[in-house]
Amino acid sequence: MVSLELLGTPILQHIILAYTALIASIALGIPLAILALYSRSLQRVVMVMANLMQAIPTFAVVAFVVPLIGIGFWPAIIAILLRALLPIIKNTWVGLSSLDPALIASAEGIGLSQWEIIRYVRLPNAYPAIFAGVKFAAILANSVAILTAIIGSGGLGTLIFEGLAGVNMIKMMSGALPAIGIALFLDTSFGWLERRMVPPGMK
């Protein structure tokens, strides 16, 4: 039997792991997407990479991290980051670039600077797309954070893999069920956040 105290640490580790990687992906991904708006070559590289990387199985990405970076917490963060970054960059870029050109023209017309156009016109209009990307990335991060236990990240995956090795169904479930709970919580809370963040004019 797995007692509640024994479950607390893996859950906490899991959340720290997934969220550190997610926050890092947002912090890297959104600026990169904004930069890609102003450089065609960066845009091409980023989009081609994003499309290719998305097709590669997660397990292969996690495995590559071992010889390239090593095992443990930080290599696991890198593995999750590599997965979560792409949907954020892709969605942010699509949201920022698929804007009605007339809106940009009128923003320029009333004398807004490039920065102000990004801040007050492009970003708010891209919120729904960015949110969809972040939500997808959060769910992905939650999922990859289990797998990274195989490279020594700790967290709920450790319970699952120990349970698998010892054919201990209760241990496996005590890793799997909280992870599913977190996934469902993420899904609902992001849905709620999305409804609150989208400017009223766009609904």
Place this chain on the structure above:
Amino acid sequence: MIDDIQTVWIRYNLTERTIEHLQIFTIALLLAIAIGVATGLFLYRRRRYSPPVFSTLNAVQTFPDIALLILLIPLAGIGTVPTIIACVLYSILPIARNTYTGLISVSPELLEVGRAMGLVEGDILMKIRFPLAFPMIAGGIRIAIVFTMGIVTLGGIFGAGGLGAPLQTGINLIRPDIIFVAGIWVGLLAVILDGIAGGIEAELKRRFGSW
């Protein structure tokens, strides 16, 4: 270098592993397409069921893949069968959703033309709605291909064989050579399959999407 690759390839039976991998992949994808398109069609006919079915499938989609494989152990054990079930459970949503959207979002003028020519509802479905939905359905299948490839690889941890098995061996033994050979190979396979699916999707879009 070539020798090293060859040694790893032969030592870890990568030819057999690849065949195994593609077999599981093909079965899972065909099942997912059949069930996904059928679900999309069913929901198109019985639209009031679509909100609950889609929100259930959406919830399943958020489950971490490993957690889903664990949940399947009491029902299906470990190995190939639960891996295929997990692939199908994840892949139904993109295929069913795209089929459904493709079928309902045909422009009313075309349906009007169909009726004016005397087509009955069944003909309108098969001769107008379905062909126009092809590009959307293909887009859903392409997403399913990426999911399926990922989960089949993961199945290696759960005794399903395939290319995930040598990857796990490589991680457990911390052997960069195995990880690189098996990892690059499975990555390449995934990118090629995704590329082929992308090509088919573009071709269908060109042929059926220009209306």
